[in-house]
Amino acid sequence: MTGPRPSSDERGSNTQKPAASRLSDGFEPPHAPDETGPPGWSPAEVLDESDTGVIVFTPEGTVCHVNPAAGRVLPDCVVGTAFPTLPATGTTWRGEVDDRRVHGRRAVLSDGHYAWYVRDTTAERRREDALLAERRRKVFLAEAGRMLSATTHPRRLTDLVTTLPSPELADWVALSVPSMEDGRMRTTYAPATGTPIARVTTGLGTAWTAPAGVGRVLRTRRQELHPLMDRELLGRLVPDEAVADLLAVDARCALVVPVPTDDDAPSVLTFVRSATSEPFAEEEIALAVDYAERVGVALRTSRLYVEQDRRTLLLARALVPGPLPEVPGARIAARYRPVSLTNGLGGDFYAVHPTPVDGTWAFSVGDVCGRGTPVGMFSSRSLLILRTAASAGCAPARRMALLDAELTLGDPSLVLTAITGDCSVHPDGSARVRLTCAGHPPPLWMDPAGRVTAMAFTDPLVAGIPGTVFGERELPLPAGSTLLLYSDGVTEARDADGEAYGVEALRHDLASCAGMPVEALVERLEQRLLEHLGDAPVIDDVVLLAIHIPYRDDHEALPILAELGGPGPDEHPDGA
Amino acid sequence: MTHVVSDELDLFLAHLGRADEVEALNLARNLLGRGVPGEEVLTDLVIPALRVVGERWATGEWTVAREHAASHVSGRVVHLVADTTPRxxxxxxxxxxxxxxxxxxxxxxxxxxxxxxxxxxxxxxxxxxxxxxxxxxxxxxxxxxxxxxxxxxxxxxxxxxxxxxxxxxxxxxxxxxxxxxxxxxxxxxxxxxxxxxxxxxxxxxxxxxxxxxxxxxxxxxRHLPDPTHDGVGLLRTPLVAAGMSALAPIEGERSDTTMRDGLASAVDTLAVSLFLDDDALFVDFTRWFADVLGHRRVPSEALAAAYRAFATRLTHVPGAGATLTAAGAVL
Structure with a gap:
């Protein structure tokens, strides 16, 4: 009911009655009521009092009767004229007349006359529009809140903050983040669709003392509305770099809102609308404040997350195995697929390390049971003990005993399984492995012909029980053979049906990799494992470490590939 | 400006065939050193070579192990090229x-x-x-x-x-x-x-x-959540088993990973075909797979038998029967 012309309310108050003569000039109701109507009232009177506007047309399309309600809805409709706004055909009509929304229904009368029954629907339509707008704002806030809270990367977050409000809330948005640490103010804004997001850094001091805009909002923490900006005011509200852009789109009004972040100084959002958009309505200012609140939560979360992430990453980086060293006489490759850090640090570790003996190097694979920071820390300590013991020249069983002794001192709940071994390469190219396996899944061994054998061990796991004795076994590795060490996360990985991958499948898949370079071998095994898992999540760290003793001259590997390259290629003996 | 010549492609393929990482990397390094742009090393050497590798695997000329080895070596070359470009x-x-x-x-x-x-x-x-x-x-x-x-x-x-x-x-x-x-x-x-x-x-x-x-x-x-896609996917294991036993009388008892993997792919493709609401995908796959099997001397009748086995187990899935029939027609 805020149209420029005061429209009647939709119930139709009949306070002002236009001159009856103008309205009924020349109108003869087809069925004269004089004789048949009950005494005391006439149908013409009923028409005059109706809230629904009624306009009767002759068959030629000339208006022949207009009741008072119709005169209020369609003031230009005059008897005796053709009123082309209302069509001569169809059954309904919707239109706008002088800012009012009108809805009409056409009925055909006798003798080819027809009537339009019209109602002013401005008020109800406006209510509908308000409801729709309210719903749109709710959807916008929900969507924006969800996207902001899911984004933790600071730069990406500012990108989102400045692009999401357009066009719902503003044509141009800037986010200014003051930093007390370095006395700078970082402003991000999306200049216009299709151009990259701009970032401007200014001194905080000059902004702080500004009489209007971001600086003032920083001091007062109150929003500012500038319903009509001139060039000078615009220059004070937005970064210099953006002024030309905004003048080009005829920026008209601005809204500057503080973003509550629980910090000393709030961040500030500046919304600008161009002349083609409506000025900020009350609900829209409320929406901008709501939006700023969500931005504040997201900015705070992101800051905490980055801080926490940095700490977790520092710890995790210390635990993630580095690249494997090159060792003489062997090729080693590993695949390590840790479960995400959100589930806590895992306890799996592996490494290849030097020994004081020439031509001999050591390797270790282990798994501290459980998850969490203490487990992760102990796993890195275990690795350190094994490495130090190896470089001091201790044999595998002795290394394991040292690790066991360390465990007696610490947290009694910690238990681990591990393999540690020495590999010596002979001048003829063949190698010998001496290893201790304490409760860990025993290694698989593939001979040059592609036959796979599982080694058997009976040693207990490392649990810090005094007096535990660890044994050692020796295994010759002729040139062309491969030793595969793996964590229980490999064989115990379960698919959606709960079926474990299992040692047999691993043996079979290892056999199918005969002749591959060792990096390709571990890659393929990981792939086979993940294929088995399908959509099921990986719930335990996966470690695969393969040691391959190559032929002295790489070209001697040829016969193997050629031999396996014949017809019927996919049947490799799998040693079962 | 120098370019990759076809002799070099042949040589590169030979290195891939022997899984000779050192020589393959040397060849790429020489090309880069001669001024061949990194992009051309990828588009005119690595990609065409991989296409040939794929064909050789499909025709049964190369084993899956050899194909993997060749991909691995190619991967090292890609890494080398990427490494020569500054971040x-x-x-x-x-x-x-x-x-x-x-x-x-x-x-x-x-x-x-x-x-x-x-x-x-x-x-x-x-x-x-x-x-x-x-x-x-x-x-x-x-x-x-x-x-x-x-x-x-x-x-x-x-x-x-x-x-x-x-x-x-x-x-x-x-x-x-x-x-x-x-x-x-x-x-x-x-x-x-x-x-x-x-x-x-x-x-x-x-x-x-x-x-x-x-x-x-x-x-x-619009057509999701659609239970047909999941329904077929969940039946993968029994369907592959049924398919394998259906083709056993024709193919004999041999544990062929190509066959098993192929049938698993067939089930997956069928599921995706239903997900996309497009038979063409499954029909094309069938044509390709029949060709792969042909090179391995497996008659297409074996695959048709496997499809019939699928169909009897998928009568409850709308569209599955029609798609299997359409694919069976090309066998």
Whole structure:
């Protein structure tokens, strides 16, 4: 009911009655009521009092009767004229007349006359529009809140903050983040669709003392509305770099809102609308404040997350195995697929390390049971003990005993399984492995012909029980053979049906990799494992470490590939 | 400007065939040293060589082990080329990954290298990265876009899941690769913001001012949630077993991983065909698979028998029977 012309309310108050003569000039109701109507009232009177506007047309399309309600809805409709706004055909009509929304229904009368029954629907339509707008704002806030809270990367977050409000809330948005640490103010804004997001850094001091805009909002923490900006005011509200852009789109009004972040100084959002958009309505200012609140939560979360992430990453980086060293006489490759850090640090570790003996190097694979920071820390300590013991020249069983002794001192709940071994390469190219396996899944061994054998061990796991004795076994590795060490996360990985991958499948898949370079071998095994898992999540760290003793001259590997390259290629003996 | 010549391609293929990493890398290094642009080493040497490797595997000339070895060596060459380009300081920062269920990590690495050579800052995720992992990586990485490569159509549901998680945080997704069908006909079903036929076009699109900074969540699929896709997927193991026993009388008792893997792919393809509501995918797969089997001297009647076994177990799935019949017609 805020149209420029005061429209009647939709119930139709009949306070002002236009001159009856103008309205009924020349109108003869087809069925004269004089004789048949009950005494005391006439149908013409009923028409005059109706809230629904009624306009009767002759068959030629000339208006022949207009009741008072119709005169209020369609003031230009005059008897005796053709009123082309209302069509001569169809059954309904919707239109706008002088800012009012009108809805009409056409009925055909006798003798080819027809009537339009019209109602002013401005008020109800406006209510509908308000409801729709309210719903749109709710959807916008929900969507924006969800996207902001899911984004933790600071730069990406500012990108989102400045692009999401357009066009719902503003044509141009800037986010200014003051930093007390370095006395700078970082402003991000999306200049216009299709151009990259701009970032401007200014001194905080000059902004702080500004009489209007971001600086003032920083001091007062109150929003500012500038319903009509001139060039000078615009220059004070937005970064210099953006002024030309905004003048080009005829920026008209601005809204500057503080973003509550629980910090000393709030961040500030500046919304600008161009002349083609409506000025900020009350609900829209409320929406901008709501939006700023969500931005504040997201900015705070992101800051905490980055801080926490940095700490977790520092710890995790210390635990993630580095690249494997090159060792003489062997090729080693590993695949390590840790479960995400959100589930806590895992306890799996592996490494290849030097020994004081020439031509001999050591390797270790282990798994501290459980998850969490203490487990992760102990796993890195275990690795350190094994490495130090190896470089001091201790044999595998002795290394394991040292690790066991360390465990007696610490947290009694910690238990681990591990393999540690020495590999010596002979001048003829063949190698010998001496290893201790304490409760860990025993290694698989593939001979040059592609036959796979599982080694058997009976040693207990490392649990810090005094007096535990660890044994050692020796295994010759002729040139062309491969030793595969793996964590229980490999064989115990379960698919959606709960079926474990299992040692047999691993043996079979290892056999199918005969002749591959060792990096390709571990890659393929990981792939086979993940294929088995399908959509099921990986719930335990996966470690695969393969040691391959190559032929002295790489070209001697040829016969193997050629031999396996014949017809019927996919049947490799799998040693079962 | 010097270019890759066909002799060098033959030589490179020979190195791949012997899994001779050292010689293959030397060859690439020499080309780069001679002034051949890194991009040409990829497009005129590595990609054509991999195409030949794929053909040799399909015709049974090379074993899967040899194919893997060749891919591995090619991967080292891609790495070498990527390493020779300094890290771009571009504003365009993207994450490149394979669709979940697509194991052709080399394709996404080559794509990433080509984009990097065009000045786009890329992070490559290893194959096997799922939607869950992508959902964790993307919001933290600061990437403005995700580029998703898919070489096999069976991975399209996985691609859809990944597009959904990226777009949920407002990150637009560009897709490419043969998995999306001719002219990217299935890119829309997957919910991508765009499809590019090659790396060059992908680079253009990503740096175009019209490429969105922030996107809306992926539009919902009208026919989803559709139980048919999941229904077939869940029956994978019994269906493959039924197929294997149906073809045993024709093929004899041999544990052929190609056959088993092939039937598993057939089930997956059938499921995806129903997901896409497009028979063409399954029919094309059948034609290709029959050809692969032909080279391994397996009669197409064996595959037809397996399909009949599928059909009797999928009578409850709408559309499955019709799709299997359409595919059976080409056998």
């Amino acid at each position: 771009p300081r571009s504003q365009t920062r993207i994450v490149v990954c394979c669709a979940q269920g697509d194991w052709h990590g080399l394709a996404s690495r080559i794509l990433a290298a080509l984009l990097r050579l065009r000045g786009i800052d890329t992070t490559v995720l290893p194959p096997g990265t799922g939607a869950g992992e992508l959902a964790r990586v993307v919001p933290d990485s600061g990437a403005g876009s995700v580029v998703l490569s898919c070489t096999v159509s069976t991975a399209l549901p996985g691609a859809r899941a990944m597009v959904e998680v990226a777009r949920r945080v407002g990150v637009p997704v560009l897709v490419g690769g043969p998995g999306f069908g001719p002219n990217g006909r299935w890119a829309g079903v997957v919910g991508a913001n765009g499809w590019a036929p090659d790396a060059e076009r992908a680079a253009e699109m990503l740096t175009d001012p019209d490429w969105p900074t922030v996107t809306t969540p992926a539009p919902r699929l």
